[in-house]
Amino acid sequence: MGKLYGFVFYLGGVYCFYIQLIAFKMLNSATETSLRKIIHCDCDCFFAAIEMRDDPLLRGRPMAVGGSSDKRGVISTCNYEARAYGVHSAMATAHAKKLCPDLLVVPHNMAKYRLAAQQIRDIFYDYTDAVEPVSLDEAYLDVSASSACQGSATLIAKEIMARVHAEVGITLSAGVAGNKFLAKIGSDWNKPNGLCVILPQQVADFVVELPVAKINGVGKVTAEKLQRLGVQRCGDLQAYTVFELVELFGAFGQRLYKLCRGEDDRPVKVSRQRKSLSVEHTYPEDKDSLSQCLQQLPALFAQLNQRLEGLEGSYLVTKQFVKFKFSDFQTTTVECVVAGSIRLSVYHDLFQQAFERGAGLGVRLLGLGVRFQVSHDSYGEQLPLFPYDLTLHG
Amino acid sequence: MKFVISRDALLKPLNLVAGVVERRHTLPILSNVMLVLEGNQLSITGTDLEVELVGRVALEQMPAAGGEITVPARKLADICKSLPDGSDIEFTVADDRVTVRAGRSRFSLSAIAAADFPNVEQSPGSQQFVVKQGDLKRLIDRTSFAMAQQDVRYYLNGMLWEVNAGHLRMVATDGHRLAMCTLEAPIDAAEQMQVILPRKGVIELSRLLINEDQEVEVVIGSNHIRATTADFTFTSKLVDGKFPDYDRVLPKQSTKAIFGSRDDLRQAFSRTAILSNEKYRGVRLLLSDGSLKIIANNPEQEEAEEIVNVDYAGEALEIGFNVSYLLDVLAVLSGDTVKLSLSDANSSALLEESEQGDSRYVVMPMRL
Numbered sequence: 091m092g093k094l095y096g097f098v099f100y101l102g103g104v105y106c107f108y109i110q111l112i113a114f115k116m117l118n119s120a121t122e123t124s125l126r127k128i129i130h131c132d133c134d135c136f137f138a139a140i141e142m143r144d145d146p147l148l149r150g151r152p153m154a155v156g157g158s159s160d161k162r163g164v165i166s167t168c169n170y171e172a173r174a175y176g177v178h179s180a181m182a183t184a185h186a187k188k189l190c191p192d193l194l195v196v197p198h199n200m201a202k203y204r205l206a207a208q209q210i211r212d213i214f215y216d217y218t219d220a221v222e223p224v225s226l227d228e229a230y231l232d233v234s235a236s237s238a239c240q241g242s243a244t245l246i247a248k249e250i251m252a253r254v255h256a257e258v259g260i261t262l263s264a265g266v267a268g269n270k271f272l273a274k275i276g277s278d279w280n281k282p283n284g285l286c287v288i289l290p291q292q293v294a295d296f297v298v299e300l301p302v303a304k305i306n307g308v309g310k311v312t313a314e315k316l317q318r319l320g321v322q323r324c325g326d327l328q329a330y331t332v333f334e335l336v337e338l339f340g341a342f343g344q345r346l347y348k349l350c351r352g353e354d355d356r357p358v359k360v361s362r363q364r365k366s367l368s369v370e371h372t373y374p375e376d377k378d379s380l381s382q383c384l385q386q387l388p389a390l391f392a393q394l395n396q397r398l399e400g401l402e403g404s405y406l407v408t409k410q411f412v413k414f415k416f417s418d419f420q421t422t423t424v425e426c427v428v429a430g431s432i433r434l435s436v437y438h439d440l441f442q443q444a445f446e447r448g449a450g451l452g453v454r455l456l457g458l459g460v461r462f463q464v465s466h467d468s469y470g471e472q473l474p475l476f477p478y479d480l481t482l483h484g
Numbered sequence: 485m486k487f488v489i490s491r492d493a494l495l496k497p498l499n500l501v502a503g504v505v506e507r508r509h510t511l512p513i514l515s516n517v518m519l520v521l522e523g524n525q526l527s528i529t530g531t532d533l534e535v536e537l538v539g540r541v542a543l544e545q546m547p548a549a550g551g552e553i554t555v556p557a558r559k560l561a562d563i564c565k566s567l568p569d570g571s572d573i574e575f576t577v578a579d580d581r582v583t584v585r586a587g588r589s590r591f592s593l594s595a596i597a598a599a600d601f602p603n604v605e606q607s608p609g610s611q612q613f614v615v616k617q618g619d620l621k622r623l624i625d626r627t628s629f630a631m632a633q634q635d636v637r638y639y640l641n642g643m644l645w646e647v648n649a650g651h652l653r654m655v656a657t658d659g660h661r662l663a664m665c666t667l668e669a670p671i672d673a674a675e676q677m678q679v680i681l682p683r684k685g686v687i688e689l690s691r692l693l694i695n696e697d698q699e700v701e702v703v704i705g706s707n708h709i710r711a712t713t714a715d716f717t718f719t720s721k722l723v724d725g726k727f728p729d730y731d732r733v734l735p736k737q738s739t740k741a742i743f744g745s746r747d748d749l750r751q752a753f754s755r756t757a758i759l760s761n762e763k764y765r766g767v768r769l770l771l772s773d774g775s776l777k778i779i780a781n782n783p784e785q786e787e788a789e790e791i792v793n794v795d796y797a798g799e800a801l802e803i804g805f806n807v808s809y810l811l812d813v814l815a816v817l818s819g820d821t822v823k824l825s826l827s828d829a830n831s832s833a834l835l836e837e838s839e840q841g842d843s844r845y846v847v848m849p850m851r852l
Binding site: 224336 | 532729806832
């Protein structure tokens with residue numbers, strides 16, 4: 091840094107300020123990315139797992155989900171019993187049956203898979219808003235700012251795995267690391283139903299041994315080329331300068347240079363459509379009167395407004411609601427339909443109605459919220475052209 | 485090295501070659517174009533290591549000696565563009581400087597030796613064919629809009645070229661819609677070949693195909709493709725990946741066939757698009773005997789409605805689409821009539837000029 095500033099002072103005023111600004115920004119983004127905690131979740135043989143969950147006869151034997159062999163169908167997903175025979179996704183069903191004559195192929199039931207995927211996604215959203223779904227059965231979570239599980243990404247991953255098993259009835263594997271690249275490798279490391287945590291201090295040793303074929307984007311041709319160069323592991327690749335890699339692999343060379351060192355600063359791209367937004371507070375002492383509750387309203391309202399501003403008007407508010415938790419731990423929610431921006435007077439009325447429901451009980455928690463127009467009604471959902479391929483290449 | 489060239493002869497190839505050059509790069513030399521002088525032929529080369537483009541132009545005045553050097557691409561192109569029409573430009577190379585003179589203007593540009601300029605690696609060609617530039621351009625223009633942009637499925641950020649004996653087919657898809665166009669051409673091919681051209685390569689190649697009636701020679705190798713015209717040689721790396729099986733998503737048994745005026749439909753869709761959601765662009769199509777009603781709503785609760793007469797008799801259907809996807813197709817189709825084939829609200833639509841047309845477009849609906 092010192093060197094750069096020395097150079098900067100040599101230049102004129104405005105320009106100097108500009109460069110300082112860039113330097114500051116670089117520093118800033120560097121600290122932002124170095125502290126990230128990313129989880130990559132990947133369901134184990136998703137379609138097959140759902141079918142096995144719903145039909146015990148499919149368990150403990152080789153089975154697959156896909157198109158039937160007489161219609162030139164292709165395997166989408168198969169279970170681990172079938173994989174032992176060499177069956178894999180994207181294989182022609184007719185060929186798969188040759189490898190494994192006992193293979194039972196069941197047709198797709200996309201509606202069912204979509205429902206399960208939604209349930210799993212809802213579990214993710216309990217831990218962070220920063221969820222980037224890659225396909226139905228795969229997503230990246232940025233839990234850097236999450237306070238769940240004392241902020242431990244490892245514990246969050248464990249809890250997600252347990253909850254998906256209990257609530258959806260299938261298993262998923264998770265990778266925890268400081269970036270998307272390593273998290274994705276982690277989720278594949280101990281599959282199925284496995285967890286792999288790559289701590290920042292382990293990254294250097296981990297990547298040295300990592301086979302280059304594990305890098306996303308290294309396909310057959312690139313892998314063969316690397317093989318010819320005698321490069322098998324990322325450690326071998328580290329011997330090359332960025333210039334050499336760019337010469338050899340074009341634009342991808344720059345990325346390879348970073349990846350083989352375990353570096354990847356791609357952000358988790360959030361695509362969530364919120365259904366609601368709320369703020370709430372539990373008080374050390376119960377509020378025993380309506381006026382005591384109303385005293386808290388302006389602060390909560392300001393907090394809610396601040397959160398709404400963060401969304402930059404990308405959502406349309408359709409309802410305002412309040413949530414009360416009484417001293418007996420019973421919870422009640424009162425809501426009303428509104429249009430346009432939120433109003434304090436509406437919450438005032440809702441507080442009154444909610445307090446009356448307690449029939450004299452003290453209130454330990456107060457919450458304010460809004461519901462948004464559900465995207466399905468207003469915007470619609472674009473259907474994919476290759477629903478099966480999403481899992482094939484995931 | 486010293487030579488004189490007219491501004492008008494230099495400008496076109498220089499602009500096209502400079503278009504390949506990235507503004508910022510890890511390697512400073514990649515911001516440069518290489519000028520090579522052999523006899524009275526000047527070749528200009530630009531590369532981003534994925535795509536390489538060589539433009540050739542003949543000098544009117546025979547220079548004293550040949551040579552090679554590299555200079556900043558953007559700056560040189562900007563200088564030539566802003567010089568007056570009809571100027572003669574003189575280039576003089578001395579040490580690490582290139583001096584550009586025209587009339588009373590003089591520019592001294594920093595140069596890097598041509599020896600450091602990288603080549604796009606060549607692999608032996610395994611498939612070769614010659615077609616008219618206009619035919620190749622038509623294939624690209626009819627499909628390139630459907631290519632994905634920065635998709636994690638990197639093999640979609642490009643275009644599939646499928647070479648078979650007697651025909652060349654191009655397919656592009658972003659996972660929501662697909663465009664496909666086929667050219668009958670005298671191609672010898674023992675077996676089918678499928679390669680994926682990167683998005684940038686497709687766009688740059690299309691710009692070179694300016695002389696419709698002249699030929700272009702295409703050579704495809706295991707990891708590169710090269711196209712040569714009289715004035716240019718274009719080389720691009722291929723994308724290392726597997727393109728999805730497009731045949732599986734072509735609707736084959738649509739239950740409803742609708743014929744309508746392409747222009748009427750295009751205008752009705754562009755008007756309804758105004759009041760569709762800016763981000764999601766959903767419109768509802770209500771199909772009934774003889775007419776298609778198109779409705780759009782936006783979050784401000786505004787509404788647009790259009791009714792277009794169509795040639796259709798059968799059961800009614802309500803189906804949603806991203807209006808941009810439909811407009812993209814209607815913009816590249818020609819002919820008065822368009823055929824739209826549908827089945828139900830969750831199945832893809834097929835758009836064609838007619839069954840005999842060379843192009844087919846598949847659009848997945850939106851659930852509205």
